[in-house]
Amino acid sequence: MTIRTAAILGGGVIGGGWLARLIENGIEARVFDPDPEAERKLNAVLENAEHAYGRLTNAPRGPKAAWAMARTVAGAAEGADLIIEAVPERLEIKRQVYAEVEKVNATGVIASSTSGIMPTELQAEMAHPGRLIVAHPFNPVYLLPLVELVAGGQTDPAHIEWAKDFYASLGMHPLHCRVEIEGFLSDRLQEALWREALWLLHDKVATAEELDAAIAYGPGLRWAQMGTMQTFHLAGGEAGMRGMLAMFGPCLKWPWTKLMDVPELTEDFVDMVGGQCEAQSGSLGPRELERIRDDNLVAMLHALKANDWGAGKTLAAYEAGQAIRSVPAEPDFSKPFITATRQVPAGWTDYNGHMNESRYGQMFSDAADGIMRMIGSDEAYVARGMSWFTVEIHIRYLDEGMAGDPLTVTTQVLEGRGKKMHLFHRLTHADGRLLATGEQFLLHVDMNARKTCDPAPEVTAKLGEIAEAQASLPAPEGAGRAVGGR
Amino acid sequence: MTIRTAAILGGGVIGGGWLARLIENGIEARVFDPDPEAERKLNAVLENAEHAYGRLTNAPRGPKAAWAMARTVAGAAEGADLIIEAVPERLEIKRQVYAEVEKVNATGVIASSTSGIMPTELQAEMAHPGRLIVAHPFNPVYLLPLVELVAGGQTDPAHIEWAKDFYASLGMHPLHCRVEIEGFLSDRLQEALWREALWLLHDKVATAEELDAAIAYGPGLRWAQMGTMQTFHLAGGEAGMRGMLAMFGPCLKWPWTKLMDVPELTEDFVDMVGGQCEAQSGSLGPRELERIRDDNLVAMLHALKANDWGAGKTLAAYEAGQAIRSVPAEPDFSKPFITATRQVPAGWTDYNGHMNESRYGQMFSDAADGIMRMIGSDEAYVARGMSWFTVEIHIRYLDEGMAGDPLTVTTQVLEGRGKKMHLFHRLTHADGRLLATGEQFLLHVDMNARKTCDPAPEVTAKLGEIAEAQASLPAPEGAGRAVGGR
Numbered sequence: 001m002t003i004r005t006a007a008i009l010g011g012g013v014i015g016g017g018w019l020a021r022l023i024e025n026g027i028e029a030r031v032f033d034p035d036p037e038a039e040r041k042l043n044a045v046l047e048n049a050e051h052a053y054g055r056l057t058n059a060p061r062g063p064k065a066a067w068a069m070a071r072t073v074a075g076a077a078e079g080a081d082l083i084i085e086a087v088p089e090r091l092e093i094k095r096q097v098y099a100e101v102e103k104v105n106a107t108g109v110i111a112s113s114t115s116g117i118m119p120t121e122l123q124a125e126m127a128h129p130g131r132l133i134v135a136h137p138f139n140p141v142y143l144l145p146l147v148e149l150v151a152g153g154q155t156d157p158a159h160i161e162w163a164k165d166f167y168a169s170l171g172m173h174p175l176h177c178r179v180e181i182e183g184f185l186s187d188r189l190q191e192a193l194w195r196e197a198l199w200l201l202h203d204k205v206a207t208a209e210e211l212d213a214a215i216a217y218g219p220g221l222r223w224a225q226m227g228t229m230q231t232f233h234l235a236g237g238e239a240g241m242r243g244m245l246a247m248f249g250p251c252l253k254w255p256w257t258k259l260m261d262v263p264e265l266t267e268d269f270v271d272m273v274g275g276q277c278e279a280q281s282g283s284l285g286p287r288e289l290e291r292i293r294d295d296n297l298v299a300m301l302h303a304l305k306a307n308d309w310g311a312g313k314t315l316a317a318y319e320a321g322q323a324i325r326s327v328p329a330e331p332d333f334s335k336p337f338i339t340a341t342r343q344v345p346a347g348w349t350d351y352n353g354h355m356n357e358s359r360y361g362q363m364f365s366d367a368a369d370g371i372m373r374m375i376g377s378d379e380a381y382v383a384r385g386m387s388w389f390t391v392e393i394h395i396r397y398l399d400e401g402m403a404g405d406p407l408t409v410t411t412q413v414l415e416g417r418g419k420k421m422h423l424f425h426r427l428t429h430a431d432g433r434l435l436a437t438g439e440q441f442l443l444h445v446d447m448n449a450r451k452t453c454d455p456a457p458e459v460t461a462k463l464g465e466i467a468e469a470q471a472s473l474p475a476p477e478g479a480g481r482a483v484g485g486r
Numbered sequence: 487m488t489i490r491t492a493a494i495l496g497g498g499v500i501g502g503g504w505l506a507r508l509i510e511n512g513i514e515a516r517v518f519d520p521d522p523e524a525e526r527k528l529n530a531v532l533e534n535a536e537h538a539y540g541r542l543t544n545a546p547r548g549p550k551a552a553w554a555m556a557r558t559v560a561g562a563a564e565g566a567d568l569i570i571e572a573v574p575e576r577l578e579i580k581r582q583v584y585a586e587v588e589k590v591n592a593t594g595v596i597a598s599s600t601s602g603i604m605p606t607e608l609q610a611e612m613a614h615p616g617r618l619i620v621a622h623p624f625n626p627v628y629l630l631p632l633v634e635l636v637a638g639g640q641t642d643p644a645h646i647e648w649a650k651d652f653y654a655s656l657g658m659h660p661l662h663c664r665v666e667i668e669g670f671l672s673d674r675l676q677e678a679l680w681r682e683a684l685w686l687l688h689d690k691v692a693t694a695e696e697l698d699a700a701i702a703y704g705p706g707l708r709w710a711q712m713g714t715m716q717t718f719h720l721a722g723g724e725a726g727m728r729g730m731l732a733m734f735g736p737c738l739k740w741p742w743t744k745l746m747d748v749p750e751l752t753e754d755f756v757d758m759v760g761g762q763c764e765a766q767s768g769s770l771g772p773r774e775l776e777r778i779r780d781d782n783l784v785a786m787l788h789a790l791k792a793n794d795w796g797a798g799k800t801l802a803a804y805e806a807g808q809a810i811r812s813v814p815a816e817p818d819f820s821k822p823f824i825t826a827t828r829q830v831p832a833g834w835t836d837y838n839g840h841m842n843e844s845r846y847g848q849m850f851s852d853a854a855d856g857i858m859r860m861i862g863s864d865e866a867y868v869a870r871g872m873s874w875f876t877v878e879i880h881i882r883y884l885d886e887g888m889a890g891d892p893l894t895v896t897t898q899v900l901e902g903r904g905k906k907m908h909l910f911h912r913l914t915h916a917d918g919r920l921l922a923t924g925e926q927f928l929l930h931v932d933m934n935a936r937k938t939c940d941p942a943p944e945v946t947a948k949l950g951e952i953a954e955a956q957a958s959l960p961a962p963e964g965a966g967r968a969v970g971g972r
Contacts, residue, residue, distance in 0.1 A: 013723040041723070089733065138704035139721040146704030173703040179691045185700040192682040193675050194714050200674065205665045208727075212713025214671040217659040217797050218624040218632030220709030225782040227698025227706065228680050229762070234775055235625045237499040237527070241694075242760040247575065274728040276715070289720055292795060296711040299789030306835070307781050311703050349792075357876050358848035365843050390843050392882045394969045397875065415970075422970055439969045482968040483880045483925045484901075484908055 001162055003027050007076040007108070009097055010086035011038040011069075014113050016045030017141025018084050019067060021170050024053055024142070029067040032076040039069055049142040052294045054343030054404065056143070056301065056315070073100040080105060084135075086113040095125050102127050109159055111135040116183040119152030130156035133163055136184060137172075140290070143297045145173040145314040148184045171318035173311065189228070201272070208276035224300060225310050298345060331374075333469035336426065339370035340409040344401050355401035364393060364425045364438035367409040371423065375462040377455065386456065388421060388442040396478055399435045406430040412476055416467030418460070419444035419452050424476045437478050487648055489513050493562040493594070495583055496572035497524040497555075500599050502531030503627025504570050505553060507656050510539055510628070515553040518562040525555055535628040538780045540829030540890065542629070542787065542801070559586040566591060570621075572599040581611050588613050595645055597621040602669035605638030616642035619649055622670060623658075626776070629783045631659040631800040634670045657804035659797065675714075687758070694762035710786060711796050784831060817860075819955035822912065825856035826895040830887050841887035850879060850911045850924035853895040857909065861948040863941065872942065874907060874928040882964055885921045892916040898962055902953030904946070905930040905938050910962045923964050 011033030070076035110132045123129035134150035167174045177184045222231045236243035304312025331337035348359045415422035425438040446453045497519030556562035596618045609615035620636035653660045663670045708717045722729035790798025817823035834845045901908035911924040932939045
């Protein structure tokens with residue numbers, strides 16, 4: 001089942017995050033939300049998502065799909081292949097929304113974003129209950145990979161299988177919660193922690209800021225890569241989890257908790273907790289904090305991707321898929337052609353906010369990868385033991401790039417014959433400024449024999465064809481220069 | 487109070503982590519542990535820590551202090567300024583250890599690593615109880631910054647103030663738990679989550695691997711940078727934490743938990759949980775998993791450091807302190823001199839395991855920073871609006887670097903006069919291989935006026951002195967070349 005058009009019912013933080021994921025992946029959407037402020041709020045979420053996606057993927061981004069506000073539930077749902085429900089966590093509201101959907105749409109998958117209501121409850125009064133699933137995401141939905149998939153008693157199991165593929169294609173990590181329980185898995189775990197935190201606040205043992213430090217400087221760094229079980233399996237030393245249970249099992253029964261009860265959410269208590277959260281953020285408004293959070297998430301996802309682990313692996317798989325989705329049209333090889341585009345990611349800048357000088361080299365390295373793909377020296381080719389190695393590069397720094405800047409590399413092939421590839425790259429900002437040039441010389445190598453060799457015939461042919469098309473271009477200003485030779 | 491010699495009582499995962507932090511920061515240590523395997527286990531932890539530290543800090547590392555095993559508690563504790571206790575979590579064992587310490591040492595600070603026993607209990611039978619504090623770290627102790635500081639009823643408050651500075655100097659983030667409760671802050675929160683996880687395992691709702699995915703692909707990525715309170719403050723959209731409490735407060739009372747009870751840790755249950763944890767790790771042994779975890783932690787700490795946030799800020803502050811601690815002796819300027827050293831961090835490598843070509847440029851960029859510091863163009867100078875900008879660089883790639891490789895850049899100053907600095911860098915592996923050369927040309931700039939200008943007189947003088955000392959060196963092989971000009 002291919003999803004062409006989706007409806008999103010509810011345009012808050014979650015609905016907005018779904019909207020960003022969908023249109024980024026080429027799926028059109030109509031959103032219904034009775035709040036007159038909904039469109040403004042959605043645009044704020046989309047702006048954050050745009051900022052994040054520019055920094056997140058190394059893959060070429062395909063064109064974004066269109067979206068529009070709908071004036072009614074029916075207007076959004078009619079003709080939609082997928083109906084994402086993200087309305088408040090009240091069973092009667094959700095059931096009422098489904099009833100309105102069913103008046104105009106009898107076949108689209110209905111995916112509830114509920115944080116914990118059982119799908120069996122949700123679908124109980126539906127005319128076509130088999131199509132209801134829970135697909136529970138996590139804020140910010142446009143960045144966090146996790147989505148919990150839960151079937152109700154009447155759900156068609158094929159929809160869960162479909163959902164695994166579909167959400168993975170959006171760059172997510174589907175987790176099938178095989179046993180239906182309230183709160184599913186992740187929120188059970190999160191709520192346990194939150195509940196305990198609320199008690200510590202209530203008893204004035206600590207402030208919100210202190211409780212956050214108790215996570216973010218310690219356990220949180222572990223949880224971003226391994227859950228509690230694997231973390232404690234390692235904390236048990238050579239005896240692993242068995243050792244941990246022997247050592248700390250008894251403590252679990254000590255009076256370290258007030259977990260079952262929940263503090264009364266009196267006005268005073270809510271005011272105290274809300275006030276502490278506001279105080280912790282200091283002068284940073286919600287929008288600024290969201291940007292900080294997103295920049296941190298992007299940087300950590302990159303970090304995990306470089307280590308080929310966990311959520312970073314999810315991102316790498318998504319990028320591989322994106323690269324296929326958005327194969328560019330054959331460029332016009334009669335002039336310098338685009339070989340790399342990206343926004344400067346968070347984490348590429350120096351203390352002064354400028355793109356670190358080594359990252360100019362990274363852009364040129366990515367550009368060379370771009371050409372390699374164009375001539376058929378792709379990942380499969382490299383896996384066979386053949387590749388191009390950079391022998392030398394001369395970079396001239398002409399202007400500065402800052403975080404978030406949209407950059408493009410265009411490349412002129414000066415020579416492309418036999419095992420030699422001689423390139424001249426220009427790195428430009430979307431505003432037209434030339435930021436740097438890179439003159440790069442590569443040799444084709446047999447990585448097994450550890451020596452240079454001629455490329456495969458089809459690679460030689462394609463490279464030759466491009467070099468031929470570029471042969472009559474004027475020599476670039478700055479090519480052939482030595483350092484200091486101006 | 488300066489710590490010269492520390493005792494570590496207990497040489498398990500925690501004691502070993504403390505040992506690594508101490509000797510890395512130049513503090514000698516003696517370790518007592520009755521386990522005949524202790525020394526072997528400690529060396530394994532130290533090996534992991536060495537691997538991690540090589541990748542972690544950009545700061546020059548000072549010399550490591552010596553350590554030795556002691557044969558008795560008294561032998562370790564005698565004359566120690568700091569006694570770190572990391573023995574099993576049983577009050578009677580801890581009290582007995584303190585009694586043995588007090589026979590030979592009446593003045594050293596005793597810092598218990600307990601995960602949750604109240605210091606008032608720990609110190610109750612001590613002759614000099616004022617010196618006991620809790621300093622509760624998190625595994626891996628050599629990498630995670632969090633340390634909870636807790637005073638007991640008889641603790642001298644000055645020791646807590648001292649401890650804040652001391653643990654910060656080790657690169658940690660001290661969190662003073664102001665109200666003494668069992669489990670302190672972090673473990674209360676962690677245990678709540680773990681307890682719920684154990685129930686979900688017990689009821690066969692999910693496997694250890696599924697529960698871990700429910701954290702690591704979603705909430706865990708948030709917790710690595712913001713705690714639960716700030717995370718939910720953002721999840722509440724424009725209404726913040728107040729909105730979250732209004733929306734989800736009621737759910738907290740729903741039957742989403744079995745938290746108060748703990749499943750019986752029967753042999754069967756322990757076996758099931760232990761078996762699942764082992765299965766999740768697949769073919770990865772504990773040592774490999776620890777390396778993966780550490781590489782991930784290092785990469786995420788770097789990511790957060792680049793964004794100047796949370797635990798990354800802690801690392802940056804530590805590096806700044808380290809740079810002061812280990813000011814190198816004046817190099818011999820009559821030959822090429824060392825300007826940068828580092829091990830190749832996790833995350834600097836390509837899919838093929840080789841150091842990405844842009845990172846060679848990073849090493850040369852770091853080397854230029856090294857020279858800038860030597861000639862007085864340091865951070866204070868840059869803060870005044872003066873700096874050196876790289877105009878161009880020519881890099882020749884001669885051999886490959888891999889993750890963990892120990893690299894050194896030596897630099898020859900070809901010209902250093904007025905606003906011009908012309909450098910020739912050689913990047914070598916500790917095994918003697920020349921991996922790359924970099925010929926770099928920099929100009930001195932007034933960053934406010936956005937144009938080139940002469941440096942401050944003392945900078946001009948120092949750079950001139952170095953250039954003069956290097957003037958008679960032979961021109962390096964490869965200097966003055968254009969790309970392809972071999």
